[in-house]
Amino acid sequence: xxxxxxxxxxxxxxxxxxxxxxxxxxxxxxxxxxxxxxxxxxxxxxxxxxxxxxxxxxxxxxxxxxxxxxxxxxxxxxxxxxxxxxxxxxxxxxxxxxxxxxxxxxxxxxxxxxxxxxxxxxxxxxxxxxxxxxxxxxxxxxxxxxxxxxxxxxxxxxxxxxxxxxxxxxxxxxxxxxxxxxxxxxxxxxxxxxxxxxxxxxxxxxxxxxxxxxxxxxxxxxxxxxxxxxxxxxxxxxxxxxxxxxxxxxxxxxxxxxxxxxxxxxxxxxxxxxxxxxxxxxxxxxxxxxxxxxxxxxxxxxxxxxxxxxxxxxxxx
Numbered sequence: 001x002x003x004x005x006x007x008x009x010x011x012x013x014x015x016x017x018x019x020x021x022x023x024x025x026x027x028x029x030x031x032x033x034x035x036x037x038x039x040x041x042x043x044x045x046x047x048x049x050x051x052x053x054x055x056x057x058x059x060x061x062x063x064x065x066x067x068x069x070x071x072x073x074x075x076x077x078x079x080x081x082x083x084x085x086x087x088x089x090x091x092x093x094x095x096x097x098x099x100x101x102x103x104x105x106x107x108x109x110x111x112x113x114x115x116x117x118x119x120x121x122x123x124x125x126x127x128x129x130x131x132x133x134x135x136x137x138x139x140x141x142x143x144x145x146x147x148x149x150x151x152x153x154x155x156x157x158x159x160x161x162x163x164x165x166x167x168x169x170x171x172x173x174x175x176x177x178x179x180x181x182x183x184x185x186x187x188x189x190x191x192x193x194x195x196x197x198x199x200x201x202x203x204x205x206x207x208x209x210x211x212x213x214x215x216x217x218x219x220x221x222x223x224x225x226x227x228x229x230x231x232x233x234x235x236x237x238x239x240x241x242x243x244x245x246x247x248x249x250x251x252x253x254x255x256x257x258x259x260x261x262x263x264x265x266x267x268x269x270x271x272x273x274x275x276x277x278x279x280x281x282x283x284x285x286x287x288x289x290x291x292x293x294x295x296x297x298x299x300x301x302x303x304x305x306x307x308x309x310x311x312x313x314x315x316x317x
Contacts (some may be wrong), residue, residue: 003091004295004314006055009046012295013054020095024071027098029081032110034089035060035117036302036312038144038210042235044299058089058314062104062113072098080104082115084268090295092316102268105276111289111313112282118271119264120231121147124256125155126267128204128229132156135202137193139163139218140209140232141173143285143311148206148231150280153177157204161196163189163217168308172284184217193221201226206256208232216241224249231256288312 003017022028040057042048061083065075075081081101088094104113121144130136136157138145141164152160161180162173170181180196182189193202201223207215210232219241222228228251240246246253258264274280287310290298298312 001092002292003056003088004058004292006044006053006057008053009044010296014293017091019093022067022069022095024069025098026069026095027065027072027075027081027101028067029061029063029083029094029096029101030066031061031063031089031092031094031316033060033062033113033316034058034314035114036298036314037117038142038302039233039235041299041303045303048235056088056090058091059085059087060114060116060313061085061089061094062110062115063094065101066093068098074098075101075103080106080110080113082113082268082272084116084119084265090292090314092292100265100268102272103276104272107278108275108282111286111315113272113275114282114286114311114313115268115272117144118147118275118280119268120144120256120258121151122271122274123258123263123267124148124206124229124231125151126270127254127256128206128227130155130157130204133158134204135159135161135197136204136206137161137163137202137218137221138173138178138206138208139221140207140214141169141178142208142305144231145206145208146173146176146285146310147280147282148208149173149176149178151274154279159196161193161202166305169310172310175284176281189217190220197223200224203227204229206231210234212238212241219246219249219251222249222251225252227252227254229254229256233257285310286313289315292316 207218
């Protein structure tokens with residue numbers, strides 16, 4: 001089978017590898033799609049100390065069952081499934097444990113079935129514990145923010161404000177249910193939020209952008225004793241502009257990242273059931289498709305975010 005292997009910064013090589021062997025509780029999949037995750041960009045863009053190369057990355061996988069181990073009863077050849085896996089997804093085939101597969105409804109395409117991102121947003125919403133009538137801000141409304149937006153609407157927020165610097169993203173956010181949209185390059189975000197909240201700030205502020213600017217802005221618009229949810233991925237060091245302010249404001253700081261496998265798989269199950277039931281609309285979020293041998297272009301698009309970009313995926317032949 002063919003697989004894209006990362007040997008170093010911008011050094012992809014398409015190699016022929018052996019098809020992985022099948023254990024009794026494994027399922028062998030024909031990979032149809034693997035998404036490019038923001039968390040993978042840093043290790044592709046620069047050589048990261050502590051990481052071993054070559055690397056077999058790619059974890060947003062959807063595909064078709066080719067073969068099941070003798071102990072697997074829930075899946076058969078031909079089943080359409082989304083997968084939770086921690087790597088090796090940029091390949092024509094992948095071998096995974098059967099308890100990490102989730103069936104895809106016939107009305108959902110492979111490119112929409114991004115189980116791992118949906119698991120992350122699902123668990124983030126659960127951990128934030130949104131209540132009816134809460135005011136919510138999403139600081140950074142890209143791919144993950146637009147999924148969060150749809151799930152937050154279902155929790156009964158009083159309003160959701162989507163904050164981003166890309167006008168086309170804000171327009172889509174409105175179409176997907178944002179009550180207010182704010183472009184910090186055109187408006188004073190703090191002033192707008194004050195007007196919307198009678199000067200208090202939002203009850204729950206999601207930092208989704210994964211950089212210092214969005215981290216500090218999320219804190220600036222959160223009310224005293226509100227919830228500051230750090231959802232964005234932050235590789236490497238970060239500076240907090242004013243930790244004393246965070247302390248004085250008595251924020252409930254929530255790290256919306258998860259490492260416990262049972263938690264991850266439960267979020268995947270819930271999220272995929274929501275997707276299959278039509279509660280999450282992924283169609284407008286998948287904007288750029290690439291072939292396996294175009295993987296460098298897929299990562300460049302994810303890094304540079306050309307106009308109209310939200311998400312790039314690798315589509316296998």
